[in-house]
Amino acid sequence: MKLVLAEIFNSWQGEGGSVEGSAFGRRQIFVRFAGCDLNCVWCDSRQFIDASRVLQWRYEVEPFSGKFKYKSNPASLDEVVEVILSLDTGDIHSISYTGGEPTLQIKPLMALMERMNELGFKNFLETHGGFPEKIAEIAHLVDYASVDIKDETARATEDWRDLILREVESIKVLKKAGTKVYAKLVVTKDTKLENVEWYASLLKSLAPMVIQPKEPIDLTQNQLMEFYEAAAKILGRENVGLSFQVHKYLNVL
Ligand SMILES: C[S@@+](CC[C@H](N)C(=O)[O-])C[C@H]1O[C@@H](n2cnc3c(N)ncnc32)[C@H](O)[C@@H]1O
Ligand SMILES: Nc1nc2[nH]cc(C(=O)O)c2c(=O)[nH]1
Ligand code: SF4
Numbered sequence: 292m293k294l295v296l297a298e299i300f301n302s303w304q305g306e307g308g309s310v311e312g313s314a315f316g317r318r319q320i321f322v323r324f325a326g327c328d329l330n331c332v333w334c335d336s337r338q339f340i341d342a343s344r345v346l347q348w349r350y351e352v353e354p355f356s357g358k359f360k361y362k363s364n365p366a367s368l369d370e371v372v373e374v375i376l377s378l379d380t381g382d383i384h385s386i387s388y389t390g391g392e393p394t395l396q397i398k399p400l401m402a403l404m405e406r407m408n409e410l411g412f413k414n415f416l417e418t419h420g421g422f423p424e425k426i427a428e429i430a431h432l433v434d435y436a437s438v439d440i441k442d443e444t445a446r447a448t449e450d451w452r453d454l455i456l457r458e459v460e461s462i463k464v465l466k467k468a469g470t471k472v473y474a475k476l477v478v479t480k481d482t483k484l485e486n487v488e489w490y491a492s493l494l495k496s497l498a499p500m501v502i503q504p505k506e507p508i509d510l511t512q513n514q515l516m517e518f519y520e521a522a523a524k525i526l527g528r529e530n531v532g533l534s535f536q537v538h539k540y541l542n543v544l
């Protein structure tokens with residue numbers, strides 16, 4: 292089984308805020324997969340989008356050390372498990388599978404999730420949710436999931452409305468499998484209020500939603516308050532929260 296990776300590191304989950312299913316502030320080991328089929332204009336991992344150009348993957352030899360070792364892609368399952376275990380600081384809440392888009396490598400992802408589950412770790416999936424049929428293959432192995440809602444201003448793909456509907460479908464699949472799942476909406480200064488209302492109406496009685504400003508932040512406090520208020524009116528005050536990429540302020544991976 293081969294995996295095409297970008298990096299593996301131990302850090303705090305910097306996103307997700309305080310909604311049910313979030314692992315915000317928890318210690319995680321992150322496995323970042325290379326390759327993505329979308330192209331969000333604000334993606335902070337765009338160097339890993341074209342997997343064919345990610346010839347090596349790296350892992351941090353010591354958490355927060357900023358010191359890395361490099362290995363050639365593709366990685367074997369055993370060497371990935373070995374690196375994850377070498378980064379285990381004993382306080383790990385879950386393993387975060389992110390990317391790039393991890394579900395593009397669904398079989399290797401499934402094999403790794405199975406191994407980490409057998410080793411007693413919880414699995415946290417960070418996904419754009421565009422492939423509900425692939426997510427259905429691994430949902431039983433996913434303890435927690437953050438599913439992005441790609442706002443129109445992400446310009447992630449041509450048919451952005453269809454992508455949103457597939458993301459909501461993925462949330463339904465995960466929920467049905469017993470995963471603690473929440474939606475993450477990255478907003479920008481150009482995000483339209485009526486779109487926030489549409490996303491919230493799709494998520495009503497399904498999953499909570501965090502509103503995460505695109506970094507670097509470009510929208511006003513007033514806009515953030517407006518989006519939050521509109522979402523809370525539709526989803527209920529218990530089901531909305533803010534999320535910021537706190538790791539960027541802590542200057543950690
Ligand atoms: C790099 S993506 C990888 C996982 C998956 N492809 C996805 O988009 O959800 C991980 C998370 O980082 C967030 N993210 C990436 N760039 C960002 C930025 N500039 N500002 C805010 N969030 C960002 C995405 O919204 C997503 O929730
Ligand atoms: N610390 C930290 N928290 C994160 N939450 C989501 C991330 C991601 O890139 O998936 C991420 C990340 O890259 N670093
Ligand atoms: S889906 Fe995720 S990895 Fe892909 S471009 Fe968007 S933010 Fe980046």
Ligand SMILES: [Mg+2]
Pocket residue numbers: 335336
């Ligand atoms: Mg990140």
